[in-house]
Amino acid sequence: MASIIRYDSKPALKDPFFIEALPGIGNVGKVAGDFIADSVKAVKFASIYSEGLPPQVNLDEDSVIDMARNELWYGKVGDRDVIFLRGEFQGSTPEGQYYLAQDVMKELLKMDVRKIITLGGYGTGAMVDEPRVLGAVSDKRLKEDLSEYGVVFSPNDPQAGIIGAAGLLIGFGKIYGIDSVCLMGETSGFFVDHKSAKAIVDILMKMFDVKLDTKDLEEKAGQIDELTAKVKEAEDQDTHEDLSYIG
Amino acid sequence: MASIIRYDSKPALKDPFFIEALPGIGNVGKVAGDFIADSVKAVKFASIYSEGLPPQVNLDEDSVIDMARNELWYGKVGDRDVIFLRGEFQGSTPEGQYYLAQDVMKELLKMDVRKIITLGGYGTGAMVDEPRVLGAVSDKRLKEDLSEYGVVFSPNDPQAGIIGAAGLLIGFGKIYGIDSVCLMGETSGFFVDHKSAKAIVDILMKMFDVKLDTKDLEEKAGQIDELTAKVKEAEDQDTHEDLSYIG
Amino acid sequence: MASIIRYDSKPALKDPFFIEALPGIGNVGKVAGDFIADSVKAVKFASIYSEGLPPQVNLDEDSVIDMARNELWYGKVGDRDVIFLRGEFQGSTPEGQYYLAQDVMKELLKMDVRKIITLGGYGTGAMVDEPRVLGAVSDKRLKEDLSEYGVVFSPNDPQAGIIGAAGLLIGFGKIYGIDSVCLMGETSGFFVDHKSAKAIVDILMKMFDVKLDTKDLEEKAGQIDELTAKVKEAEDQDTHEDLSYIG
Amino acid sequence: MASIIRYDSKPALKDPFFIEALPGIGNVGKVAGDFIADSVKAVKFASIYSEGLPPQVNLDEDSVIDMARNELWYGKVGDRDVIFLRGEFQGSTPEGQYYLAQDVMKELLKMDVRKIITLGGYGTGAMVDEPRVLGAVSDKRLKEDLSEYGVVFSPNDPQAGIIGAAGLLIGFGKIYGIDSVCLMGETSGFFVDHKSAKAIVDILMKMFDVKLDTKDLEEKAGQIDELTAKVKEAEDQDTHEDLSYIG
Numbered sequence: 001m002a003s004i005i006r007y008d009s010k011p012a013l014k015d016p017f018f019i020e021a022l023p024g025i026g027n028v029g030k031v032a033g034d035f036i037a038d039s040v041k042a043v044k045f046a047s048i049y050s051e052g053l054p055p056q057v058n059l060d061e062d063s064v065i066d067m068a069r070n071e072l073w074y075g076k077v078g079d080r081d082v083i084f085l086r087g088e089f090q091g092s093t094p095e096g097q098y099y100l101a102q103d104v105m106k107e108l109l110k111m112d113v114r115k116i117i118t119l120g121g122y123g124t125g126a127m128v129d130e131p132r133v134l135g136a137v138s139d140k141r142l143k144e145d146l147s148e149y150g151v152v153f154s155p156n157d158p159q160a161g162i163i164g165a166a167g168l169l170i171g172f173g174k175i176y177g178i179d180s181v182c183l184m185g186e187t188s189g190f191f192v193d194h195k196s197a198k199a200i201v202d203i204l205m206k207m208f209d210v211k212l213d214t215k216d217l218e219e220k221a222g223q224i225d226e227l228t229a230k231v232k233e234a235e236d237q238d239t240h241e242d243l244s245y246i247g
Numbered sequence: 248m249a250s251i252i253r254y255d256s257k258p259a260l261k262d263p264f265f266i267e268a269l270p271g272i273g274n275v276g277k278v279a280g281d282f283i284a285d286s287v288k289a290v291k292f293a294s295i296y297s298e299g300l301p302p303q304v305n306l307d308e309d310s311v312i313d314m315a316r317n318e319l320w321y322g323k324v325g326d327r328d329v330i331f332l333r334g335e336f337q338g339s340t341p342e343g344q345y346y347l348a349q350d351v352m353k354e355l356l357k358m359d360v361r362k363i364i365t366l367g368g369y370g371t372g373a374m375v376d377e378p379r380v381l382g383a384v385s386d387k388r389l390k391e392d393l394s395e396y397g398v399v400f401s402p403n404d405p406q407a408g409i410i411g412a413a414g415l416l417i418g419f420g421k422i423y424g425i426d427s428v429c430l431m432g433e434t435s436g437f438f439v440d441h442k443s444a445k446a447i448v449d450i451l452m453k454m455f456d457v458k459l460d461t462k463d464l465e466e467k468a469g470q471i472d473e474l475t476a477k478v479k480e481a482e483d484q485d486t487h488e489d490l491s492y493i494g
Numbered sequence: 495m496a497s498i499i500r501y502d503s504k505p506a507l508k509d510p511f512f513i514e515a516l517p518g519i520g521n522v523g524k525v526a527g528d529f530i531a532d533s534v535k536a537v538k539f540a541s542i543y544s545e546g547l548p549p550q551v552n553l554d555e556d557s558v559i560d561m562a563r564n565e566l567w568y569g570k571v572g573d574r575d576v577i578f579l580r581g582e583f584q585g586s587t588p589e590g591q592y593y594l595a596q597d598v599m600k601e602l603l604k605m606d607v608r609k610i611i612t613l614g615g616y617g618t619g620a621m622v623d624e625p626r627v628l629g630a631v632s633d634k635r636l637k638e639d640l641s642e643y644g645v646v647f648s649p650n651d652p653q654a655g656i657i658g659a660a661g662l663l664i665g666f667g668k669i670y671g672i673d674s675v676c677l678m679g680e681t682s683g684f685f686v687d688h689k690s691a692k693a694i695v696d697i698l699m700k701m702f703d704v705k706l707d708t709k710d711l712e713e714k715a716g717q718i719d720e721l722t723a724k725v726k727e728a729e730d731q732d733t734h735e736d737l738s739y740i741g
Numbered sequence: 742m743a744s745i746i747r748y749d750s751k752p753a754l755k756d757p758f759f760i761e762a763l764p765g766i767g768n769v770g771k772v773a774g775d776f777i778a779d780s781v782k783a784v785k786f787a788s789i790y791s792e793g794l795p796p797q798v799n800l801d802e803d804s805v806i807d808m809a810r811n812e813l814w815y816g817k818v819g820d821r822d823v824i825f826l827r828g829e830f831q832g833s834t835p836e837g838q839y840y841l842a843q844d845v846m847k848e849l850l851k852m853d854v855r856k857i858i859t860l861g862g863y864g865t866g867a868m869v870d871e872p873r874v875l876g877a878v879s880d881k882r883l884k885e886d887l888s889e890y891g892v893v894f895s896p897n898d899p900q901a902g903i904i905g906a907a908g909l910l911i912g913f914g915k916i917y918g919i920d921s922v923c924l925m926g927e928t929s930g931f932f933v934d935h936k937s938a939k940a941i942v943d944i945l946m947k948m949f950d951v952k953l954d955t956k957d958l959e960e961k962a963g964q965i966d967e968l969t970a971k972v973k974e975a976e977d978q979d980t981h982e983d984l985s986y987i988g
Contacts, residue, residue, distance in 0.1 A: 055342075095792045163796060302658065311634055500916065556894075
């Protein structure tokens with residue numbers, strides 16, 4: 001088992017950080033990471049194909065296909081070179097996820113990555129007014145800075161651990177001695193949650209000491225607020241109502 | 248994981264095209280590809296065995312067995328050398344499909360294949376009067392010729408992507424820099440659809456600038472017309488009728 | 495993926511035949527093959543361990559364990575050296591079955607095996623009075639002798655093909671150019687079917703031109719006859735009765 | 742497929758024994774093995790990561806993560822160097838379990854392990870007053886000593902064999918010629934069973950000729966006694982009561 005990795009270019013990066021932004025609960029990590037990448041006009045530089053991804057091609061608006069893949073993008077966030085992992089898919093089996101993360105890690109090691117940041121959602125199963133951002137770290141010493149930026153640390157939480165790429169990449173990061181953190185935005189998980197993603201973006205802007213134009217993201221987060229308000233209203237009227245139809 | 252590939256002969260092919268014709272929705276791709284291969288009296292030249300195919304042997308009318316396999320055939324369509332991928336099975340797992348497609352691609356690269364054409368059905372879930380042929384391409388520039396031949400391009404369509412060998416082989420084709428197209432005949436998917444296959448054959452005849460005797464195929468397509476008419480009649484009588492018993 | 499193969503001894507075999515006798519429908523193949531092996535006082539000479547077999551150990555009457563395995567045994571049937579494949583398990587996944595059969599085949603090739611004979615049941619789903627033995631061959635020329643011994647050849651039958659080790663080993667046999675046959679005893683499949691196994695043993699005794707003491711096997715086959723009679727009686731009394739409780 | 746094994750240190754061990762203490766039925770093996778390891782102040786010296794383990798990280802009370810792993814610990818039990826296999830997980834697929842056990846075995850062989858002892862529960866599906874410890878061995882000669890220590894040997898028991906790491910590691914032990922035993926404490930399997938674990942610990946103390954402070958374990962075992970008494974009382978009152986809610 002080995003991924004096929006195709007480089008469009010080999011950017012010369014200095015002490016790069018890494019941000020993982022693949023789909024997951026409420027798509028919080030993907031929305032937040034894609035927002036940062038798009039804001040800094042990141043550029044795709046590599047495609048990763050793997051037997052762990054779904055065996056299919058997808059079509060764009062021109063009917064041009066590409067095989068299900070993960071992508072590496074490069075951009076400068078503030079003064080820092082950043083590598084992004086983006087895509088529409090995660091590995092579809094446990095083994096596929098493991099190998100894919102391992103293959104990504106190998107590329108990151110070649111590029112001498114200095115910090116691994118994975119993004120994800122923390123599913124609450126209930127509407128969230130003000131989503132907090134929970135953190136997990138590869139080393140206790142990393143908590144101080146993150147706490148200052150507003151990240152919340154809750155002992156042994158999430159109890160069930162962190163699954164998928166967001167978990168495996170900080171796991172491998174720790175194994176290979178790279179500072180690694182996971183940021184998880186609280187989300188009901190019922191829909192794509194831009195508000196939770198915005199909470200992560202706020203943390204990341206502090207971490208990279210950069211100010212990005214978040215107007216669009218705020219607008220979409222506002223829609224989440226309206227949705228939350230409606231749901232709460234409905235709940236008040238009928239506490240037995242099943243809300244799972246939303247999303 | 249590696250397929251066992253047994254060559255009966257090594258045909259000397261000049262700038263060959265490749266046509267994939269394995270089973271799928273409405274068996275449209277298989278019927279169309281098998282028709283072309285049989286019409287040009289294609290010859291089997293290799294068998295591909297793989298752990299991704301079902302672990303079984305099948306028997307012919309003489310009780311002679313052969314292991315579940317995919318086959319490579321060779322024929323001349325018009326002036327063009329063509330390699331066909333034929334068989335009764337696709338890989339039975341996502342990983343199996345991926346490896347099998349990868350192994351086929353390796354053989355095609357050795358034979359210096361110039362174009363990859365995969366055939367399949369586009370399932371509509373409803374009776375189709377005049378099946379269109381939708382297209383997907385590895386490069387926008389390939390659309391012009393195909394459009395002239397009557398292929399329809401619909402943005403981002405199929406939304407769910409193209410799965411199985413028809414998808415993977417154009418995906419790998421693109422990765423390895425080979426012009427690749429997928430032709431998908433619209434089909435209800437309720438039965439083996441010769442009419443949809445005929446629509447693909449019409450496109451292929453234009454593409455290869457060749458006239459084949461399609462009488463048999465038209466006859467079978469006519470039976471599909473009759474079936475469609477009956478179903479529509481039944482629908483008019485009872486719009487609530489469940490048609491899923493057909494096929 | 496590779497099996498661990500441990501040889502207790504390396505018997506010097508001359509032009510050996512191979513008989514596969516693993517569990518399957520009605521355990522027909524296992525009962526028949528084990529009977530032949532035991533009758534000729536075959537000796538175990540190798541154990542095959544594989545990740546495709548269940549991940550467990552089993553205990554004997556002395557609480558001594560051994561890992562789930564397949565075994566190679568050696569014996570002389572008439573004038574012929576014969577290798578037996580015996581065991582309590584088949585591979586538990588399609589891929590596991592494929593790799594295990596491939597690894598067995600590699601050992602057989604080293605021992606210069608001359609004929610591959612796999613044994614199995616042909617499930618009818620109904621009580622069988624006089625089980626026939628159906629055959630499948632790697633080459634048409636093998637049918638004449640088998641027909642003389644009483645093997646029945648039915649075109650394209652079984653329609654669903656032959657699955658598991660009985661199928662894969664003749665499939666690999668054909669790929670590697672070794673004469674290969676599968677003998678399938680008809681069986682209801684509701685219970686371990688010694689009568690069907692006896693029918694296979696009768697064929698094998700003719701094939702190897704040997705007379706074995708089948709008294710024990712006939713006794714057990716007699717019990718099957720009694721069971722069949724009872725079931726038929728019950729069926730006459732109540733044609734709607736569900737017989738699936740038997741076994 | 743290959744595990745990643747990270748050594749924190751390479752302890753110099755003389756003729757070490759090995760104790761497997763992973764989760765399983767009633768967590769009997771894990772509780773017993775962890776108790777011994779903690780009692781002798783064992784030290785972790787290696788981590789084993791594998792695609793066969795769940796693809797996740799878990800968090801400690803400081804929100805510090807580590808990838809799902811198995812661990813090797815070292816301690817002196819009486820006069821004997823002992824290696825412990827500890828962890829929160831077993832392999833999650835049959836293949837994963839097989840490879841993980843094989844990779845552990847390779848490390849044990851490097852450390853010249855002299856005896857393999859795996860611990861587990863023997864599920865009875867009913868409350869157990871005085872749990873016996875059943876044994877399985879790689880060689881009949883090992884039974885005499887174990888019987889003296891109180892281990893019970895019951896022919897062919899457990900009938901279904903021993904699954905998971907407890908089975909595979911003695912299976913591989915036998916293949917590689919190392920004396921191997923499995924100790925199984927009888928347990929209802931309805932809850933974490935410290936009483937059954939205590940029964941194993943008693944055997945192990947005799948085996949290693951060592952006296953450990955088992956007060957804590959006895960206390961917890963006492964709670965099991967109380968639970969058993971309550972369940973029996975409830976059973977007397979209503980013999981039809983379903984007890985599966987316990988645990």
